[in-house]
Amino acid sequence: MQSLTLTRYPTPISPPRLNLYPLRQIAASVLSAPTAGINRRDMASRHQSTSFKPLAVGRNLTGDDDDGYCTLIDFAGSGGGEGKNVGEDLVVLLYHLQHACKRIASLVASPFNSSLGKLSVNSSSGSDRDAPKPLDIVSNDIVLSSLRNSGKVAVMASEENDSPTWIKDDGPYVVVVDPLDGSRNIDASIPTGTIFGIYNRLVELDHLPVEEKAELNSLQRGSRLVASGYVLYSSATIFCVTLGSGTHAFTLDHSTEEFVLTHQNIKIPTRGQIYSVNDARYFDWPEGLRKYIDTVRQGKGQNPKKYSARYICSLVADLHRTLLYGGVAMNPRDHLRLVYEGNPLAFLVEQAGGKSSDGKRGILSIQPVKLHQRLPLFLGSLEDVAELESYGDVQQTVNPGYEV
Numbered sequence: 310m311q312s313l314t315l316t317r318y319p320t321p322i323s324p325p326r327l328n329l330y331p332l333r334q335i336a337a338s339v340l341s342a343p344t345a346g347i348n349r350r351d352m353a354s355r356h357q358s359t360s361f362k363p364l365a366v367g368r369n370l371t372g373d374d375d376d377g378y379c380t381l382i383d384f385a386g387s388g389g390g391e392g393k394n395v396g397e398d399l400v401v402l403l404y405h406l407q408h409a410c411k412r413i414a415s416l417v418a419s420p421f422n423s424s425l426g427k428l429s430v431n432s433s434s435g436s437d438r439d440a441p442k443p444l445d446i447v448s449n450d451i452v453l454s455s456l457r458n459s460g461k462v463a464v465m466a467s468e469e470n471d472s473p474t475w476i477k478d479d480g481p482y483v484v485v486v487d488p489l490d491g492s493r494n495i496d497a498s499i500p501t502g503t504i505f506g507i508y509n510r511l512v513e514l515d516h517l518p519v520e521e522k523a524e525l526n527s528l529q530r531g532s533r534l535v536a537s538g539y540v541l542y543s544s545a546t547i548f549c550v551t552l553g554s555g556t557h558a559f560t561l562d563h564s565t566e567e568f569v570l571t572h573q574n575i576k577i578p579t580r581g582q583i584y585s586v587n588d589a590r591y592f593d594w595p596e597g598l599r600k601y602i603d604t605v606r607q608g609k610g611q612n613p614k615k616y617s618a619r620y621i622c623s624l625v626a627d628l629h630r631t632l633l634y635g636g637v638a639m640n641p642r643d644h645l646r647l648v649y650e651g652n653p654l655a656f657l658v659e660q661a662g663g664k665s666s667d668g669k670r671g672i673l674s675i676q677p678v679k680l681h682q683r684l685p686l687f688l689g690s691l692e693d694v695a696e697l698e699s700y701g702d703v704q705q706t707v708n709p710g711y712e713v
């Protein structure tokens with residue numbers, strides 16, 4: 310696997326402020342977060358930024374009317390959603406992961422990324438994966454180095470590596486990741502995203518040879534996910550996550566370099582009025598899918614409204630809109646990957662009250678058999694995805710490969 314060294318990357322990514330402190334100190338401040346919530350004064354002293362006044366954010370965790378705010382790490386440290394006990398290890402892992410995503414956010418917005426974005430690197434592996442772009446590789450290196458630094462990860466399985474990378478024998482977690490999805494859009498500044506899923510390490514496999522346990526740990530069913538999420542790099546950088554208790558989104562505040570809670574407990578509408586698909590492929594679709602789209606376009610479906618089409622062709626961005634507005638985001642051909650795209654996003658959608666499907670069955674119940682396994686993917690509002698599934702024949706089996 311070809312790799313670029315981060316030191317050669319020309320963008321002046323300044324080290325994050327928090328990294329100036331030893332990890333022990335970060336962990337102590339993170340982990341001493343009071344479970345009852347975090348008030349504004351705590352936050353101000355933690356960030357040494359008394360002038361910061363956040364814009365409207367989601368419900369204050371303290372439950373009072375103070376204009377307090379809550380960062381991703383505070384939120385995770387104080388339970389990550391109702392009735393949850395998020396372990397310290399997971400909070401530390403999230404801390405490092407969000408740090409990686411801040412660096413990727415700088416990278417994709419950098420004036421120096423255009424040459425990196427344009428070049429494709431030929432993959433010599435011959436595996437069933439697209440040729441990675443240098444930006445993908447740099448993002449992959451950033452995530453891997455953050456996961457290593459966390460000390461909490463046994464193995465990372467990434468879109469950018471043929472096989473999983475073993476990191477640490479006693480790391481409690483397994484991370485699956487697509488470091489930079491939608492990078493084909495980067496030259497036009499169209500949104501991109503990072504997708505991740507977190508599993509517990511399967512300790513019962515500890516005795517196996519490294520390669521074998523790395524693979525088996527990475528091929529867990531989505532129903533075993535402990536946490537998952539995406540980071541959307543768009544007009545705002547949004548970190549959307551579930552720790553197994555609801556789906557929550559945090560927006561990067563560039564004045565403090567913190568992800569601040571902006572959408573607590575996202576509930577995807579049970580019905581939407583938008584479908585999201587590359588419908589230039591209409592004539593390659595099976596009968597059922599054509600019928601479904603024809604029906605909802607005309608307002609003749611279960612929801613007697615004419616649907617609109619929206620398709621960015623960037624999975625994270627299309628899903629983010631679907632989470633907020635409802636409807637269904639789909640790619641009916643065998644293109645998206647089960648392990649590091651389908652499963653993490655399905656868990657997130659289901660935690661928001663939505664539904665996931667490959668057209669026939671729920672995504673989270675599928676047993677992966679290989680790391681880069683592809684599948685048709687349908688995610689969205691409960692009733693819209695159920696209606697679509699009821700057409701039966703919705704998976705595109707003709708997949709000639711498309712040039713754009």
Ligand SMILES: O=P(O)(O)OC[C@H]1O[C@](O)(COP(=O)(O)O)[C@@H](O)[C@@H]1O
Binds near residue numbers: 439
């Ligand atoms: O070409 P299609 O079928 O519309 O697929 C587009 C999808 O492919 C993706 O770009 C991912 O594919 P890559 O991993 O090859 O970039 C998604 O972001 C997007 O939703």
